[in-house]
Amino acid sequence: MKRNLLIRNITMLGAAALAVTVAVFAQDAPAKKPAPSTATPAAAKPSPAAVARGKEVFDKKCAVCHYADSDAKKIGPGLKDISKRGTFTVNGNKVTEDSLKTWIENGDSLMPPFKEVLEAPQIKDVVAYVRTL
Ligand code: HEC
Incomplete structure (x- = not known):
């Protein structure tokens, strides 16, 4: 026992x-493997898909006033090489993802604001495209 x-x-x-x-x-x-990050670092290159979508937006909404393939003035300044140039011709501000976004959202005296016209992702895409010009 x-x-x-x-x-x-x-x-x-x-x-x-x-x-x-x-x-x-x-x-x-x-x-566990960390989940792949969905956040894009600010400096990351935009995806080719975003750039392609942005070009479509640009052709429809911006090309009436802006050349994409020249820095000559149409109604607004030509946007070719805007990233290489590094500053806005209109106000000398630095060209960044943020400054372009704000500019496009709000427009200016002669440029219409696009905040209510485009969806936020479309603005993001068109910014991605403009940065490649
Ligand atoms: C009705 C004409 C018009 C349309 C449409 C337009 N813009 Fe503009 N844009 C202008 C004018 C004019 C300026 C110069 C600033 C001013 O006088 O308002 C300008 C300035 C700019 C600038 C600053 C360029 C620099 O070198 O300083 C950027 C970037 C820009 N526009 C992007 C866009 C994008 C992207 C779109 C489409 C989503 C767009 N614009 C649509 C007229 C237009």
Whole structure:
């Protein structure tokens, strides 16, 4: 009787030890792969798909007033090389993703605002396109 009890205790101890071991191993198991990040770093190049969509928006909404392939003035300044130039001709502001977005959203004295005309993703796309000119 006493002996049986001892064996049972030892068995339980063994089970407990096993449980601890499993727990420790589970913790050591390689962490789940981090989910691929969906955020695009600010400096990242826009995807070719975004640029292509942006070109469509540009051809419909902007090309009446802006050349994409020349820096000559149409109604507004030509946008060729605007990224290379680095600054807006109209106000000397730095050309960035943000400054272009704000500009396009709000327009100016002669340029209509596009905030209510285009969806936010379309503005993003057209900015991506303009930055490649
Ligand atoms: C009705 C004509 C018109 C349309 C349409 C138009 N723009 Fe403009 N844009 C202008 C004018 C004019 C300026 C110069 C600033 C001013 O006088 O308002 C300008 C300035 C700019 C500038 C600054 C260029 C620089 O070198 O300083 C950018 C960038 C620009 N427009 C982008 C766009 C984009 C992108 C679209 C389409 C979503 C667009 N514009 C649609 C007339 C227009």
